[in-house]
Amino acid sequence: xxxxxxxxxxxxxxxxxxxxxxxxxxxxxxxxxxxxxxxxxxxxxxxxxxxxxxxxxxxxxxxxxxxxxxxxxxxxxxxxxxxxxxxxxxxxxxxxxxxxxxxxxxxxxxxxxxxxxxxxxxxxxxxxxxxxxxxxxxxxxxxxxxxxxxxxxxxxxxxxxxxxxxxxxxxxxxxxxxxxxxxxxxxxxxxxxxxxxxxxxxxxxxxxxxxxxxxxxxxxxxxxxxxxxxxxxxxxxxxxxxxxxxxxxxxxxxxxxxxxxxxxxxxxxxxxxxxxxxxxxxxxxxxxxxxxxxxxxxxxxxxxxxxxxxxxxxxxxxxxxxxxxxxxxxxxxxxxxxxxxxxxxxxxxxxxxxxxxxxxxxxxxxxxxxxxxxxxxxxxxxxxxxxxxxxxxxxxxxxxxxxxxxxxxxxxxxxxxxxxxxxxxxxxxxxxxxxxxxxxxxxxxxxxxxxxxxxxxxxxxxxxxxxxxxxxxxxxxxxxxxxxxxxxxxxxxxxxxxxxxxxxxxx
Amino acid sequence: xxxxxxxxxxxxxxxxxxxxxxxxxxxxxxxxxxxxxxxxxxxxxxxxxxxxxxxxxxxxxxxxxxxxxxxxxxxxxxxxxxxxxxxxxxxxxxxxxxxxxxxxxxxxxxxxxxxxxxxxxxxxxxxxxxxxxxxxxxxxx
Numbered sequence: 001x002x003x004x005x006x007x008x009x010x011x012x013x014x015x016x017x018x019x020x021x022x023x024x025x026x027x028x029x030x031x032x033x034x035x036x037x038x039x040x041x042x043x044x045x046x047x048x049x050x051x052x053x054x055x056x057x058x059x060x061x062x063x064x065x066x067x068x069x070x071x072x073x074x075x076x077x078x079x080x081x082x083x084x085x086x087x088x089x090x091x092x093x094x095x096x097x098x099x100x101x102x103x104x105x106x107x108x109x110x111x112x113x114x115x116x117x118x119x120x121x122x123x124x125x126x127x128x129x130x131x132x133x134x135x136x137x138x139x140x141x142x143x144x145x146x147x148x149x150x151x152x153x154x155x156x157x158x159x160x161x162x163x164x165x166x167x168x169x170x171x172x173x174x175x176x177x178x179x180x181x182x183x184x185x186x187x188x189x190x191x192x193x194x195x196x197x198x199x200x201x202x203x204x205x206x207x208x209x210x211x212x213x214x215x216x217x218x219x220x221x222x223x224x225x226x227x228x229x230x231x232x233x234x235x236x237x238x239x240x241x242x243x244x245x246x247x248x249x250x251x252x253x254x255x256x257x258x259x260x261x262x263x264x265x266x267x268x269x270x271x272x273x274x275x276x277x278x279x280x281x282x283x284x285x286x287x288x289x290x291x292x293x294x295x296x297x298x299x300x301x302x303x304x305x306x307x308x309x310x311x312x313x314x315x316x317x318x319x320x321x322x323x324x325x326x327x328x329x330x331x332x333x334x335x336x337x338x339x340x341x342x343x344x345x346x347x348x349x350x351x352x353x354x355x356x357x358x359x360x361x362x363x364x365x366x367x368x369x370x371x372x373x374x375x376x377x378x379x380x381x382x383x384x385x386x387x388x389x390x391x392x393x394x395x396x397x398x399x400x401x402x403x404x405x406x407x408x409x410x411x412x413x414x415x416x417x418x419x420x421x422x423x424x425x426x427x428x429x430x431x432x433x434x435x436x437x438x439x440x441x442x443x444x445x446x447x448x449x450x451x452x453x454x455x456x457x458x459x460x461x462x463x464x465x466x467x468x469x470x471x472x473x474x475x476x477x478x479x480x481x482x483x484x485x486x487x488x489x490x491x492x493x494x495x496x497x498x499x500x501x502x503x504x505x506x507x
Numbered sequence: 508x509x510x511x512x513x514x515x516x517x518x519x520x521x522x523x524x525x526x527x528x529x530x531x532x533x534x535x536x537x538x539x540x541x542x543x544x545x546x547x548x549x550x551x552x553x554x555x556x557x558x559x560x561x562x563x564x565x566x567x568x569x570x571x572x573x574x575x576x577x578x579x580x581x582x583x584x585x586x587x588x589x590x591x592x593x594x595x596x597x598x599x600x601x602x603x604x605x606x607x608x609x610x611x612x613x614x615x616x617x618x619x620x621x622x623x624x625x626x627x628x629x630x631x632x633x634x635x636x637x638x639x640x641x642x643x644x645x646x647x648x
Binding site for chain 2: 314
């Protein structure tokens with residue numbers, strides 16, 4: 001811990017300042033340090049790495065899996081698809097750290113195991129952070145931004161906020177402010193023998209309900225939106241937290257899940273009275289209970305960023321972002337980590353990204369570091385050149401095995417540009433929305449997506465003479481996109497680009 | 508994330524499209540379908556790209572562009588994307604934000620179920636489509 005105990009990055013002038021030392025901040029700082037941008041600093045109000053995993057989840061178990069043994073070796077790029085909790089290293093010894101710490105009691109890590117893996121990533125990967133340095137306020141100056149912190153002022157051209165979505169948010173229901181928030185429910189014995197109403201039935205609502213099952217006398221979860229069972233079946237929640245819902249569906253043994261708009265929460269003697277109106281059923285209800293828990297979610301602790309002009313979304317809970325996770329309204333302010341879920345991408349057929357969890361945002365952060373280096377500092381990474389006969393095999397390999405494409409379906413893409421001088425140039429992993437909306441030069445991109453029926457398919461995008469075409473390729477029962485048929489179809493899609501190349505080189 | 512603030516629900520309640528929905532149903536709408544914000548110049552739906560949603564403008568303005576030509580302007584309360592979903596074809600136009608644009612979005616595969624569950628919204632939508640059709644006929648004729 002000696003390296004972490006140092007206090008690097010004193011207040012002063014920097015090119016980029018990263019705020020936060022959770023997984024999003026660590027991945028961003030790690031990746032930025034490898035771009036060649038000379039002066040990148042990272043600061044955090046926490047005393048050590050780990051971010052939310054230093055405290056949450058309240059019931060100490062994650063819901064995203066890591067398979068310690070998988071068809072591919074730890075440390076390979078392909079293994080990342082089996083390990084949704086490790087950050088992604090450039091060097092092999094920084095990769096696949098989460099499984100090292102798992103005791104294999106479950107295929108999902110415990111909170112403490114996750115925290116250890118993040119600390120190990122920071123130590124082994126040399127991620128330097130000035131801890132105990134709290135960002136307090138923000139203002140602009142001629143060169144960019146000034147971050148006022150508990151240690152002094154940081155001036156920078158670009159800042160990246162990886163501040164999590166961890167500030168308890170209580171829905172504006174009259175009286176709900178008198179209830180406990182999810183974050184304060186870590187002593188379940190307090191609820192022994194009690195009747196508990198939980199406002200909210202997404203992750204934190206079901207997690208706390210599951211945690212209280214052995215203690216509470218009666219549990220009711222309520223919110224306006226009905227539970228979508230089809231979606232729930234594939235939700236990470238299904239791994240651990242659905243007993244309260246199962247009990248409700250079977251006729252209840254003290255657990256109920258109701259669809260109702262909660263209108264009012266009132267103190268009533270030692271307990272509470274809830275007034276609600278049905279949303280999937282007609283009528284009103286009044287419920288009396290001993291305790292109320294607000295599991296209504298979290299917001300990003302953005303401090304004064306909205307007064308600087310940063311536009312917010314989701315009822316002011318998260319900053320609205322471009323496909324490259326830049327504030328929609330204040331250029332130069334970027335975001336990393338969990339909050340990048342508010343950069344929704346194309347949302348084809350309603351599909352959401354994995355940017356709200358480590359497996360997705362670790363790639364966003366790596367792409368972001370490269371984008372900042374290129375866009376703000378003119379540092380372009382070495383790009384692999386491809387001959388015409390290498391193009392199809394390259395794209396097939398990406399579609400078949402690239403963890404970025406498989407985890408960030410319909411969100412991240414592999415892009416390849418047509419070079420003026422002939423041949424092709426790999427452009428790396430990019431946000432699909434950015435690729436689709438770019439103007440100009442001939443290029444192609446591939447992504448793994450869900451079609452309208454929810455089937456996983458490869459999709460090829462070709463831009464030729466300023467016009468974009470989209471080609472959906474066939475699905476495969478074993479998700480094997482490395483077949484002769486896929487090869488043939490991709491070659492067909494790319495024919496206009498390949499032919500124009502032949503024309504150029506002959507001409 | 509669960510629950511909404513008053514502001515999002517209030518913004519939805521002010522739109523004529525949802526004027527017949529009882530309050531709990533507007534709450535359910537707000538909880539089921541989120542808002543999205545776009546920067547000026549950003550594309551919201553894309554000509555010939557599949558899978559776009561149904562959008563209702565809560566704040567800001569947008570333009571409808573076909574093959575690079577601007578065809579119409581859209582304002583608060585206007586909606587778009589439904590024709591492509593109802594006909595199961597890719598959008599015939601780009602819709603591009605001309606200011607900071609705030610929209611409610613209903614994904615393509617959830618619009619049908621939503622309209623069948625909320626026939627008053629479907630009826631309001633038909634009325635607005637009918638007015639658009641009449642205006643287009645007058646324009647052409």
